[in-house]
Amino acid sequence: MAMLRGIFGGLKKGLTRTRETFTSGLRSLLHGRAVDETLIKELEAKLIQADLGLTAVNALIEGVRAESRAGTLTRGEEVIDYLKTQLTALWPPEDRALHEAPAGTTTVILVTGVNGAGKTTSIAKLANAMVQQGKSVMLGACDTYRAGAVRQLEIWAERLDIHIVKGQQGGDPAAVAFDACESALSRNVDVLILDTAGRLQTQDPLMRQLAKIRNVIGKKIEGAPHEVLLVLDATTGQNALSQASNFQDAAGVTGIFLAKLDGTAKGGIAVAIRQTTGIPVKFVGTGETPDDVEPFEPVRYLDALFADEASG
Ligand SMILES: Nc1nc2c(ncn2[C@@H]2O[C@H](COP(=O)(O)OP(=O)(O)OP(=O)(O)O)[C@@H](O)[C@H]2O)c(=O)[nH]1
Ligand SMILES: [Mg+2]
8 A cells, every 4th residue: 555655663563562461471372282172262262351252253263163174273382373374364455545635635534533543643643644745734623512623633634734723613514514515625735534423333413514514525525435434443343333324324344443452351353353254454553642543454453463572
């Protein structure tokens, strides 16, 4: 992926907590053991704890059992490589790149998610990465709902030295989106990123408001929003899955920004997301600074998830 190429290092660091609890526990569980039914049951419990999700865990466990019966998986130590191989197959090469507008048009990225998921911070990360790549970026503060939300985005815009379009606190977020699109077009910016208020996936009127914002953007710029990113907090565990399906229905989510992967000991959530929603995870957030982001790469993710403490 062209976007964000060259930003490395965060993922292994980000998954440290997962490794300290999940992986080291997994390795000591498997060490020196034969793959038998007792071990398989313990392995199953371990994988569930790590948030991989029941569908994935069931498939993995059935696979281990079948291989064990066939005599092709006998030593506990071989299990991790087996799991990694199986999980890699979950992510066939697919479009994890950001969808962009045709050259000469502004790419519009609409960012959504529940309260406190990490939307505004993740926007700063994306904007920072794009600026570093020489793109012109503008922000739109469509969170007119929470006091202080506009200011928070504005502070990031000042730090990153980029333009921001904002409206009145309590105003119509769709109107801000409209103004931002207009301003982006007139300034010919490459990328416009729109922040929105946090909302619960069960709050119907607020979810409908997202659809309205979408429509307004689409009328102003053809094909926009080109990307609807749902920011999920990796520490919320399996609730992230219901968020994903509800936001997908209401706002046509095209990609996931998985934030706070550094804050969880259950880094397997990306597996569960893949299994149950099919929405590609496009980015992972691994800290609170604008540099703490990287594109999601399955192999790197699985290597980090299952890395030895020694090699991490
Ligand atoms: N450790 C860690 N913290 C993060 C990450 N992303 C965001 N945060 C923190 O999470 C908190 C909430 O982040 P915001 O960006 O304000 O979240 P939001 O979704 O915009 O919140 P609302 O606008 O209130 O809905 C802040 O303290 C961020 O610093 C991450 O990848 N890792
Ligand atoms: Mg916010």
